[in-house]
Amino acid sequence: MEKKMKTDIILAGVGGQGILSIAAVIGLAAVKETLFIKQSEIHGMSQQGGEVYSHLRLSDAPVHSDMIPLGEADLILAVEPLEGLRYLPYLKKEGWLISNTAPVKNIADYPDPERIYGEIRRRPHHLLLDAAALAREAGSAKAANMVMLGAASPFIQVKEDHLLEAIRALFSRKGEEVVETNIRAFRAGKEAAMKKR
Amino acid sequence: MEERMFLLGDEAVAQAALDAGVSGCYAYPGTPSTEILEYVRASAQAAEAGVVREWSANEKTAVEAALGMSYAGKRAMVCMKHVGLNVAADPFMNAAITGVNGGLLVVVADDPSMHSSQNEQDSRYYGHFAQIPVLEPASQQEAYDMVREGFDLSERFGVPVLVRLVTRLSHSRSAVVRRERLPQRPLKLPGDPKQFILLPSIARERYRRLLADRPLFVEEAHREEGYNQYLPAAESRTGVIATGLAYNYLRENFPGRLPFHLLKVSFYPLPVRMIEEMFGEVDEVIVLEEGYPYVEEQLLGIPPRRHPRIRGRLDGTLPRDGELNPWLVGKALGRNLPEPEEVPGVAVGRPPSFCPGCGHIDVYNALNEALEPYGPGRVFSDIGCYTMGALPPYNAINTCVDMGASITMAVGAADAGLVPSVAVIGDSTFTHSGMTGLLDAANKRSPVTLIISDNDATAMTGGQPPSGLGKIEQICLGLGVEKEHVRTIIPLRKYHEENVKVMKEEIAYKGVSVIVARRECIRLVAARKCNKK
Numbered sequence: 126m127e128k129k130m131k132t133d134i135i136l137a138g139v140g141g142q143g144i145l146s147i148a149a150v151i152g153l154a155a156v157k158e159t160l161f162i163k164q165s166e167i168h169g170m171s172q173q174g175g176e177v178y179s180h181l182r183l184s185d186a187p188v189h190s191d192m193i194p195l196g197e198a199d200l201i202l203a204v205e206p207l208e209g210l211r212y213l214p215y216l217k218k219e220g221w222l223i224s225n226t227a228p229v230k231n232i233a234d235y236p237d238p239e240r241i242y243g244e245i246r247r248r249p250h251h252l253l254l255d256a257a258a259l260a261r262e263a264g265s266a267k268a269a270n271m272v273m274l275g276a277a278s279p280f281i282q283v284k285e286d287h288l289l290e291a292i293r294a295l296f297s298r299k300g301e302e303v304v305e306t307n308i309r310a311f312r313a314g315k316e317a318a319m320k321k322r
Numbered sequence: 323m324e325e326r327m328f329l330l331g332d333e334a335v336a337q338a339a340l341d342a343g344v345s346g347c348y349a350y351p352g353t354p355s356t357e358i359l360e361y362v363r364a365s366a367q368a369a370e371a372g373v374v375r376e377w378s379a380n381e382k383t384a385v386e387a388a389l390g391m392s393y394a395g396k397r398a399m400v401c402m403k404h405v406g407l408n409v410a411a412d413p414f415m416n417a418a419i420t421g422v423n424g425g426l427l428v429v430v431a432d433d434p435s436m437h438s439s440q441n442e443q444d445s446r447y448y449g450h451f452a453q454i455p456v457l458e459p460a461s462q463q464e465a466y467d468m469v470r471e472g473f474d475l476s477e478r479f480g481v482p483v484l485v486r487l488v489t490r491l492s493h494s495r496s497a498v499v500r501r502e503r504l505p506q507r508p509l510k511l512p513g514d515p516k517q518f519i520l521l522p523s524i525a526r527e528r529y530r531r532l533l534a535d536r537p538l539f540v541e542e543a544h545r546e547e548g549y550n551q552y553l554p555a556a557e558s559r560t561g562v563i564a565t566g567l568a569y570n571y572l573r574e575n576f577p578g579r580l581p582f583h584l585l586k587v588s589f590y591p592l593p594v595r596m597i598e599e600m601f602g603e604v605d606e607v608i609v610l611e612e613g614y615p616y617v618e619e620q621l622l623g624i625p626p627r628r629h630p631r632i633r634g635r636l637d638g639t640l641p642r643d644g645e646l647n648p649w650l651v652g653k654a655l656g657r658n659l660p661e662p663e664e665v666p667g668v669a670v671g672r673p674p675s676f677c678p679g680c681g682h683i684d685v686y687n688a689l690n691e692a693l694e695p696y697g698p699g700r701v702f703s704d705i706g707c708y709t710m711g712a713l714p715p716y717n718a719i720n721t722c723v724d725m726g727a728s729i730t731m732a733v734g735a736a737d738a739g740l741v742p743s744v745a746v747i748g749d750s751t752f753t754h755s756g757m758t759g760l761l762d763a764a765n766k767r768s769p770v771t772l773i774i775s776d777n778d779a780t781a782m783t784g785g786q787p788p789s790g791l792g793k794i795e796q797i798c799l800g801l802g803v804e805k806e807h808v809r810t811i812i813p814l815r816k817y818h819e820e821n822v823k824v825m826k827e828e829i830a831y832k833g834v835s836v837i838v839a840r841r842e843c844i845r846l847v848a849a850r851k852c853n854k855k
């Protein structure tokens with residue numbers, strides 16, 4: 126059976142930014158919709174503030190490869206601007222690069238952020254937003270990952286209700302306040318993205 | 323109703339073992355295998371069933387404990403990363419000769435492309451070497467099914483079965499359908515009381531039995547509806563052999579009907595008759611396999627090369643090293659795929675680095691100062707977070723080879739005249755395989771200083787509890803290090819001067835000395851605070 130509809134997403138960021146939480150939310154939501162899904166994560170050395178990424182593949186036909194083929198990703202969601210660039214070889218020509226502007230400068234030779242934004246702006250389809258600021262407004266700087274998920278949500282083929290349910294399920298252990306903060310962050314990200322598009 | 327779970331490849335292995343009635347799971351952590359035992363340890367099902375599920379001191383002790391569980395008639399599983407099987411090679415090879423009583427699975431996760439490893443060795447060769455069946459799942463569901471059935475195979479054939487995983491399967495999640503749960507096996511001694519006594523006379527007999535059973539394994543490789551599938555194609559002169567994950571990359575490129583003959587391999591020894599059948603139909607065979615060209619080499623045999631032409635990693639059709647991916651496989655199968663875009667030059671690498679406030683930093687700052695008068699090139703280190711001492715600005719260590727090699731290489735270098743020599747090891751690595759090296763050093767009064775950077779955790783792999791349990795100094799004393807030369811320091815900036823002084827004293831000492839630098843892993847401290855909140 127040929128694929129009818131699919132979304133291939135690369136999530137990128139730095140250890141500690143909650144990349145895998147984004148993956149978990151989308152995964153939980155997709156399972157509710159009987160989509161086929163594969164989601165690969167890179168663990169291990171990445172725990173020390175290094176690169177973290179995840180390949181997330183949703184489709185209404187069986188997904189074969191755990192990795193997205195080069196040049197076929199529909200979307201790169203970068204919670205750190207430099208990290209998104211690293212996976213450009215995977216992005217389709219018409220694919221979207223959605224990136225946070227806030228850099229994590231834990232390396233000595235971190236480049237001038239303007240050069241990074243320049244590369245991002247060269248993509249025909251891109252979206253840059255200050256997720257850190259939006260997350261702080263929503264109540265916690267830690268929720269930048271959910272801001273980014275909100276910004277990307279219109280591009281992901283799962284229902285928003287299911288994403289919100291999944292956020293609730295994932296954070297419920299940490300209390301109602303944390304859940305609400307993350308949902309506010311998600312909504313703020315979505316709103317910012319809709320304005321810019 | 324069928325129950326579906328959304329599991330990592332590693333987790334699918336763990337869940338399958340639990341559902342198959344496993345009684346004991348043993349492991350030493352190592353990426354990408356760690357999540358198997360972590361899942362079992364966190365599992366309510368395992369707790370309720372009383373499954374033994376502990377981290378072992380190293381992979382060798384883990385395999386031996388699993389073999390003991392099997393001896394007693396119960397099902398056992400042991401898990402490790404690929405290089406762990408080097409450490410466990412002795413019991414692994416000999417378990418193939420003793421055979422099993424309860425089913426025994428050895429699960430090994432390879433790391434092609436070395437995402438977090440020293441090499442990319444291919445564990446299928448170990449299965450071949452031990453002459454036991456090897457299972458190589460391609461998906462999370464296959465991982466579940468094969469582990470489940472692997473226990474049956476192990477009991478039916480009376481030998482351990484090796485399950486080979488790779489990073490992209492271990493660390494990728496997908497839906498898995500569970501099967502009904504089986505009860506654990508009762509305690510039951512082996513039928514033959516001599517089975518596990520490998521005296522030469524008995525071992526010879528056992529070995530002949532293993533050889534005699536080989537045809538059964540080969541038959542299993544051909545079982546209808548079995549693990550290996552041959553799909554002939556009309557009107558094609560090309561054959562493709564795809565093993566494990568490579569099969570997914572093939573399907574990614576050709577989701578519909580295949581324009582060539584296909585042999586999907588997930589069970590070894592190889593299905594020779596299926597291969598012969600394919601050879602009769604084709605002019606060339608392209609071999610797709612994750613890891614070394616293991617199948618390709620067997621097909622090539624010894625020159626002169628026969629018909630058909632064999633293509634793969636050895637003739638440049640695919641790269642000789644590193645992981646496969648859908649793009650490489652598509653190109654190898656003749657698809658006209660565009661070259662991937664390049665990564666912009668501005669995207670510099672972000673190598674792993676010490677967490678701010680890590681105790682290893684203070685160890686290296688003090689050590690660099692203490693060694694200043696002696697000049698460079700004399701610090702032998704090991705594997706763990708502290709290996710990042712190799713990176714700037716520290717540039718503090720000169721070696722990292724295999725777990726435990728710091729102390730023993732320092733002894734050898736001191737033997738050669740490099741005095742003083744210093745070894746730096748973590749607490750988990752010390753109890754994994756540093757203790758025996760320290761015994762050698764103490765016995766010969768080697769002029770080396772061992773620094774045990776003790777963060778009370780196996781930090782590199784996610785902070786598993788260590789095996790030292792506060793006994794590190796006692797262990798050193800017991801191995802024969804003199805009391806005055808077992809020192810303990812606290813690696814904090816405010817003690818820097820004091821720590822440099824202790825290091826200078828012990829480095830100057832012409833016998834074995836040990837400095838235990840003890841401060842808890844900063845990340846675990848933070849995690850504990852976060853959980854309390």
Ligand SMILES: Cc1ncc(C[n+]2csc(CCOP(=O)(O)OP(=O)(O)O)c2C)c(N)n1
Nearest residue numbers: 352406705706707748749750751780781782
């Ligand atoms: C034979 C073998 N088993 C497992 C590993 C994986 N591994 C690498 S470092 C490490 C932990 C080291 O812990 P420790 O020595 O306490 O140092 P820390 O990371 O805590 O600083 C492990 C398990 C390996 N490289 N080789």
